[in-house]
Amino acid sequence: MFGLFKKNKKIDIYSPVTGRAVPITKVPDEVFSSKMVGDGMAFEPDEGILYSPIDGEIVQVFPTNHAVGIKTKDGLEILLHIGIDTVIMKGEGFERFVNAGDKVSAGQKLVEFDLDLIKKMAKSVITPLIITNMDMVDKIKCNYGNASQKTIAASITLR
């Protein structure tokens, strides 16, 4: 019977920071909260380190080091954006540890950032994690609350 044994692939995404996972609608920026570029969730970091949420390859690190794009081997595209309006900091307080083309593992350090400086200079430290190619996704199940590299922040079921 067609479809009886079809099992849609599930991908686990770990928290990219130590802190708390919150709904994407809490992000004070319409580009993310309105799901303009994709669906996902956000994180309130307690520590200034961004870790890779998944195994994959770095698509790009923004020149000012405040955002990273990752592509997984299944083709899922994930955008991580540290803080809101952090682009105005022009890279101050951000240090990258990876570059475009690098292969990364879940839990690997991507960027170090100065939390206090972000709080002073930018709009917010809330860090969105967005899946930018939602056409591949059937559903996203998010786990909100306390989060760390060891906690599964979201389970993605592919189409």
Add this chain to the structure above:
Amino acid sequence: MERKAIVKNEAGLHARPAGILVKKANGYKSQIEIIFNGKKVSAKSIMGIMSLGLFKGSEIIVSAKGEDAVEAVNTLVELIEDGFGEI
């Protein structure tokens, strides 16, 4: 149909302008591409645009194929040249 455009934003095409560009591009039926330094990406995907690493002053080509190609290219070029309202 294709036209050149120059990225005007101080921080290049960062998340907000890229998001606006992608949302606008997705509103058109045509296939739309951004070409930079010999690399071609779909204007309908933010990851593709991010991979170009566009900075202030980058000269790009907006190219579209389809029934609303002319409107698509003109609207997107205008958006880019206006700095997405940031400048």
